[in-house]
Amino acid sequence: MKLLEERILAEGIAIDENILKVDGFINHQVEPELMRKIGEDFANHFKDMGVTKVVTIESSGIAPALMTAEAMQVPLLILKKSPSKILNSNMFQTVVTSFTKGTSYELTLAGHLISEQDHVLIIDDFLANGEAATGAVRLIRKAHATIAGIGILIEKSFQPGREKLESQGFHIYSQVRIAKLSAGKIELLSQP
Numbered sequence: 505m506k507l508l509e510e511r512i513l514a515e516g517i518a519i520d521e522n523i524l525k526v527d528g529f530i531n532h533q534v535e536p537e538l539m540r541k542i543g544e545d546f547a548n549h550f551k552d553m554g555v556t557k558v559v560t561i562e563s564s565g566i567a568p569a570l571m572t573a574e575a576m577q578v579p580l581l582i583l584k585k586s587p588s589k590i591l592n593s594n595m596f597q598t599v600v601t602s603f604t605k606g607t608s609y610e611l612t613l614a615g616h617l618i619s620e621q622d623h624v625l626i627i628d629d630f631l632a633n634g635e636a637a638t639g640a641v642r643l644i645r646k647a648h649a650t651i652a653g654i655g656i657l658i659e660k661s662f663q664p665g666r667e668k669l670e671s672q673g674f675h676i677y678s679q680v681r682i683a684k685l686s687a688g689k690i691e692l693l694s695q696p
């Protein structure tokens with residue numbers, strides 16, 4: 505997606521060879537107009553795939569996922585990182601390890617919000633090692649729902665996430681693919 509590529513090249517900050525900061529327009533400050541266009545792009549890409557719900561992980565994926573859900577006219581389901589005490593029955597849970605932060609967290613999904621009739625589109629901001637997306641897939645499968653595809657804003661193609669997910673047969677669409685990062689330098693993978 506040209507627009508997002510341009511923003512990343514202009515305002516993204518490569519901290520080192522692994523981490524890209526996009527705090528000015530995605531992760532900390534959020535730009536609604538950009539999110540709307542991102543949502544329309546995902547909706548257009550996944551339009552004929554029978555999506556009944558968009559699913560994202562708390563919290564950075566919420567803004568683009570909401571705009572995608574709006575464009576597709578389906579609900580948005582947010583996988584919670586800190587389960588509410590009220591939601592303690594009929595809950596699906598799984599543990600996700602974050603290599604980026606060196607921590608683990610529990611992801612929770614309330615069973616009454618999803619059914620085996622659901623065909624979901626997973627949206628997340630970054631794809632790195634694929635742990636977050638794999639955790640989302642595990643939860644959705646526990647609920648016997650099916651997965652239409654995975655939409656990612658920024659894929660770090662030099663990390664193994666895409667390979668891991670594609671080898672399980674998932675359709676992945678990344679709006680921007682990054683070939684290489686080094687301190688102060690961002691190199692994109694050219695897309696058709």
Ligand code: 5GP
Nearest residue numbers: 522523524604630631632633634635636665
């Ligand atoms: P994965 O589970 O694929 O290894 O990592 C995905 C999650 O880690 C994303 O949801 C995102 O929150 C975070 N993440 C991974 N790499 C980056 C990065 O380079 N920059 C930022 N801001 N977040 C990242």
